[in-house]
Amino acid sequence: MLRVFALCLAAFAAASLPGHAADAPSPPLTLSEQGSFFVGGRDVSSETLSTxxxxxxxxxxxxDQVYVHYQIPVSPVRTPLVLIHGCCLTGKTWETTPDGRMGWDEYFxxxxxxxxxxxxxxxxxxAGNPSAINAVKSGKAGADTLPPVFSAGREAAWAIFRFGPEYPKVFPGMQFPLEAQAEFWKQMVPDWSAALPVPNPTVPALSELAKRLKGAVLVSHSQSGIYPFQTAALxxxxxxxIVALEPxxxxxxAKEDLAPYKDLPILVLFGDYVDQSPRWAPRLKLCRAFVAAANAAGGRAELILLPEIGFHGNSHMLMQDKNSLDIADWLTGWLDKRVPAKD
Known part of the structure; x- marks a missing residue:
């Protein structure tokens, strides 16, 4: 009886989530399972773990291991999604939005x-490896061996995330919840990616995870945008x-083999104001060239600009914008057409 009730509740929850799901309270969330685990990783012996x-x-x-948190609905009907955050952030990207609305993790x-x-x-x-830092602190290595670690200050991040052309100017019609800006800044953490090899250790871990799940859609954002492509090449x-959000x-x-992407559904999705950003306009141009070349080589790639399909005012953090669930609803439709559920 409880099992039947849970199934009915899950069906009701899915049915009551139209594009404007944020406008009304959602029913209780019913899961069959949730938890966490790690993929990847290697052992390192060191003489400078501590000072x-x-x-x-x-x-x-x-x-080099990768932490994974999962939620599985009752009687899942769609392909698993792996959500991969970008620069200076963590998996928090996909959870509750800065202004307290439902994030993509729960929505999907x-x-x-x-x-x-x-x-x-x-x-x-x-986890990372502190050995190089401690080696310098203990005098066993020179300062020039310190790994490059950076944090994105909010003034620079403002333009990178396209809240406006420069801090503190705002693009007209901006959808990001700027009233919750302070909460967003708390999400940002030091970024070690420049200290890691290419491809990032996340890439082979994603390969291990996709195989473990026996089929998944890799959804990347920003800095991690290239990772699913590197994973497919591996x-x-x-x-x-592959769904690459503003990669x-x-x-x-011109440099890479396109064979790994043949017959693979690929979506490259960009928000608004891209042509006004000297940082993002060239990246959009490269992605256009990739999509054209991939399709000429037998691919199934698409590049979509949100303003061209009726979504306006979206920042680089489109999964946290005020219309984020409308975009997620559109993406659900895309996935249903390109990645039908397995029998």
Whole structure:
């Protein structure tokens, strides 16, 4: 009886989520399972794990692993989504929006998608390696060996995330909830990506995860935009589609083999104000070239600008904008057409 009730409740939840789902309270969220695990990782032995007297400097640690948090709806009807955050952020990107609305993680679960939200390697709950820093602090290495680590200040991030052309100017019609800006800044963390090899250790971990799930859509954002493409180039196993939201880079068709993308559904999605951004306009141009070349090589790639399909005022953080659930609803339709559920 309880099982039947749960199934009915899940069906009601999915049915009551139109494009304007944020306008009314949602019914209780029903899950069959939730939890977390890690993929990837390697063991490292080091003599500089610590400079504190209470902790031994020598030992073995695991690094390069990727943290995964998952939620599985009752009787999932759609392909699992792997949600990959961008620069200076963590998996929080996909959770509750800065102004307290439903994030894409919950929304897609309610629509019947199992969701898997990761923290990139060396970010959030995915551990890094302090050895290089401690080696310098203890005098065993020179300062020039320190790894490059950076944080994006809010003044620079303002233009990068396209809230406006420069801090604190705002683009007209901006959809990002600027009244909750302080909450958004709290999401930002130090970024170690420049200290890591290429491809980022997140890439082979994504390959392991896609295979473990026996089929998944890799949904990337910004800095991580290139990762699903690199994962497909490494191994197509388990990858049912790629959705790249405002990718910082697409594969360069003049330099890279396009064979890994043949017959693979690919969506490259950009928001608004892109042509007004010296940072993003060239990236859009490269992605256009990639999509054209991939399709000429037998691909199934699409590039969509949100203003061209009726969504206006979207920032780089489109999954947190005020119309984020409308976009998610459109994306659900795209996924249903390009990535039908497996029998």
């Amino acid at each position: 504190l007297p209470a902790y031994a400097p020598s030992g073995t640690v695991t690094v 679960v309610r629509r019947g998608f199992p969701t898997y939200v990761i923290d990139q390697s060396w970010r959030g709950r995915s 191994d197509r196993g388990g990858i049912r589609a 910082a880079a697409c594969p360069d068709p």
